[in-house]
Amino acid sequence: MAEFTRLQNCLALIRLRNPPVNAISTTVARGIKESLQKAITDDTVKAIVICGADGIFCAGADIREFKVHKTFDIQLGDIVDEIQRNKKPVVAAIQKLALGGGLELALGCHYRIAHAEAQVGFPEVTLGILPGARGTQLLPRLVGVPAALDLIISGRHISANEALKLGIIDKIVNSDPIEESIKFAQRISGQSSQELQMTSDMVADKSSALGPPKGYTSKATIEFFFYLTVPGLCCGM
Numbered sequence: 001m002a003e004f005t006r007l008q009n010c011l012a013l014i015r016l017r018n019p020p021v022n023a024i025s026t027t028v029a030r031g032i033k034e035s036l037q038k039a040i041t042d043d044t045v046k047a048i049v050i051c052g053a054d055g056i057f058c059a060g061a062d063i064r065e066f067k068v069h070k071t072f073d074i075q076l077g078d079i080v081d082e083i084q085r086n087k088k089p090v091v092a093a094i095q096k097l098a099l100g101g102g103l104e105l106a107l108g109c110h111y112r113i114a115h116a117e118a119q120v121g122f123p124e125v126t127l128g129i130l131p132g133a134r135g136t137q138l139l140p141r142l143v144g145v146p147a148a149l150d151l152i153i154s155g156r157h158i159s160a161n162e163a164l165k166l167g168i169i170d171k172i173v174n175s176d177p178i179e180e181s182i183k184f185a186q187r188i189s190g191q192s193s194q195e196l197q198m199t200s201d202m203v204a205d206k207s208s209a210l211g212p213p214k215g216y217t218s219k220a221t222i223e224f225f226f227y228l229t230v231p232g233l234c235c236g237m
């Protein structure tokens with residue numbers, strides 16, 4: 001599930017909870033969507049923080065559900081889009097891990113604050129899939145195509161420090177990233193909504209200058225990844 005808490009000082013906190021690694025199941029995805037709706041429609045909420053329970057942000061989509069469902073009635077990519085479009089700033093507070101869909105969720109946020117010992121990555125390739133919730137579009141927009149391809153194709157986890165250098169993370173802290181994110185969200189929510197609206201529009205304009213997100217559903221991209229990752233398909237093995 002995802003817990004919604006209305007904090008003091010015009011903030012809302014959305015906390016992912018699905019032990020042991022807060023993986024995004026359909027229930028968690030629904031919880032995030034409903035919590036976002038609450039935060040967006042509450043005029044007294046000026047900024048939102050997303051975090052995970054029990055000291056871990058999120059290890060990605062709940063792979064236990066891959067065995068049960070072939071299709072899903074809720075799309076993580078749509079939630080990522082909704083966060084990005086949101087005029088209220090959203091901050092991801094990353095503890096321990098942001099992997100796969102967890103990193104995609106964080107990339108949809110406007111800011112990412114991570115603990116110094118956190119790790120991020122796109123391990124999807126090791127499962128024979130690709131980051132299917134906007135990661136293939138959002139990561140290259142932040143770090144450039146070569147670095148994004150390296151991370152997506154290798155599936156390696158990188159340290160918060162490397163992620164900071166690449167531009168995936170905005171700030172590293174040695175203290176509690178949730179507390180730091182709340183303080184940060186509080187600071188930026190003090191700006192007038194007109195300033196926030198202008199900034200948000202400018203960022204949207206800038207990213208649209210990078211071109212349309214063709215890869216969202218590109219069949220060729222999906223086939224390429226399956227070719228690379230499914231045993232027996234690549235190199236005639």
Ligand SMILES: CC(C)(COP(=O)(O)OP(=O)(O)OC[C@H]1O[C@@H](n2cnc3c(N)ncnc32)[C@H](O)[C@@H]1OP(=O)(O)O)[C@@H](O)C(=O)NCCC(=O)NCCSC(=O)C[C@@H](O)CCCCCCCCCCCCC(=O)O
Pocket residue numbers: 020021023024025026029059060061062063064065072074075076077097099100101102104123124127130131132133135
């Ligand atoms: C996380 C690890 C690094 C931890 O390693 P460690 O050595 O510390 O511990 P263990 O390996 O023993 O793991 C502990 C415990 O946790 C369980 N677990 C780990 N990861 C997951 C997971 N992702 N889901 C469920 N459970 C997980 C593990 O089984 C152990 O449990 P136990 O009971 O045995 O104690 C390490 O475990 C690791 O590397 N895990 C894999 C991480 C990973 O591969 N993540 C990527 C997942 S794929 C993904 O995220 C795809 C995305 O791009 C989104 C694509 C969208 C489709 C998703 C559909 C799912 C439904 C959600 C609704 C949205 C629908 C939609 O958008 O279409």
